[in-house]
Amino acid sequence: MTKEINNTAPDTVDEFSTQYDEQAKKVLGYKTVLAFILSKTVEEFKGMRGKDIADLIEGEVYISKVPVDPGYTNITDAERITGLNTEDSERNEGLIRYDILFKVRTSRDAKKSYGIIINVEMQKDKPTSYKLSNRAVFYACRLISAQKQREFRHMQFNNLVKVYSIWIVANMESNSVNHIHFAQDTLYGTYQWKGGTDMINIVIAGITGEPGKSEEDDSPEEADSRDLCRMLNTLFAVNLNNRERCEMLLDDFGIDIDEGLREEVKVMCNLGQGLLEKGERRGVRKAKEEDIINFYKAGGSLVMIAQAMSKTEEEIKEVLIDHGVILDH
Numbered sequence: 001m002t003k004e005i006n007n008t009a010p011d012t013v014d015e016f017s018t019q020y021d022e023q024a025k026k027v028l029g030y031k032t033v034l035a036f037i038l039s040k041t042v043e044e045f046k047g048m049r050g051k052d053i054a055d056l057i058e059g060e061v062y063i064s065k066v067p068v069d070p071g072y073t074n075i076t077d078a079e080r081i082t083g084l085n086t087e088d089s090e091r092n093e094g095l096i097r098y099d100i101l102f103k104v105r106t107s108r109d110a111k112k113s114y115g116i117i118i119n120v121e122m123q124k125d126k127p128t129s130y131k132l133s134n135r136a137v138f139y140a141c142r143l144i145s146a147q148k149q150r151e152f153r154h155m156q157f158n159n160l161v162k163v164y165s166i167w168i169v170a171n172m173e174s175n176s177v178n179h180i181h182f183a184q185d186t187l188y189g190t191y192q193w194k195g196g197t198d199m200i201n202i203v204i205a206g207i208t209g210e211p212g213k214s215e216e217d218d219s220p221e222e223a224d225s226r227d228l229c230r231m232l233n234t235l236f237a238v239n240l241n242n243r244e245r246c247e248m249l250l251d252d253f254g255i256d257i258d259e260g261l262r263e264e265v266k267v268m269c270n271l272g273q274g275l276l277e278k279g280e281r282r283g284v285r286k287a288k289e290e291d292i293i294n295f296y297k298a299g300g301s302l303v304m305i306a307q308a309m310s311k312t313e314e315e316i317k318e319v320l321i322d323h324g325v326i327l328d329h
Helices: 013-028 031-041 050-054 131-146 220-236 244-254 260-295 302-309 313-322
Strands: 059-061 100-105 115-124 164-171 174-182 198-208
Touching: 013 031, 013 115, 013 220, 013 260, 031 050, 031 059, 031 100, 031 115, 031 164, 031 220, 050 302, 115 131, 131 164, 131 174, 131 198, 131 244, 198 220, 244 260, 260 302, 260 313, 302 313
Parallel strands: 115 164, 164 198
Antiparallel strands: 059 100, 100 115, 174 198
């Protein structure tokens, strides 16, 4: 992966948040991190070593480059559409893009191996304006429909490639992992249709940001899901410094930390701490502004409020005007 570290210091919470999001995607996009995620979510890789899985990831891991929107996921080269190609960022300004997209083989044995398309998405919070599972279904279906003329042509539907859309949702009240997939119910008779039901897989991992410990009485399936949450919480916890985070990733989860990944984690750690501090300061400032407004509405004069808040009258007046308060006394 090409290392691109933005050294421009952000000034606002929104700028910190944007840079942190982009840095988190870079960290998630390292093959050793992705390999651990696959070992806990994709059936074909359960029980495999992370290094062996990482070696099976094909080519470049695309980060915020490939559009989701219909008609843009592939680029036409003459009459043939090939590869998980990126789009021109200026020409397609405003398109929704997959956070992380790549293809992985299931084995080094060419006779036994087949490909799986993996999409990983990071969400800061559970969305409130729409159901996240609906968006995940759309992304997964786009990964299927975009395969026509790339993975298969005409009516060769047996060449469809299985897809996984893996969503990581931060700031949840509790840790959880859900697998959403097709199921075939026989409503009449005994016939079962072959194929198809395992082609679309959605995994949603909700994390709290607090690293936890594995429980001895976990079933193997529960242990995998708990370990996935523990690793993601370790990766994104705001209360860990860079050294602690890297040591835990290596010692607890066997994720190899090379110098490139260590530096990317350090940048993410610094941005996360800056975001936390900016957020705390903004919270304090907002509380003070609310006190000024309430004090004024209760009849307090500009002089009295300025003295109480250790500010000038002009500063108090500016806060009130910015919040649409009419100065009437």
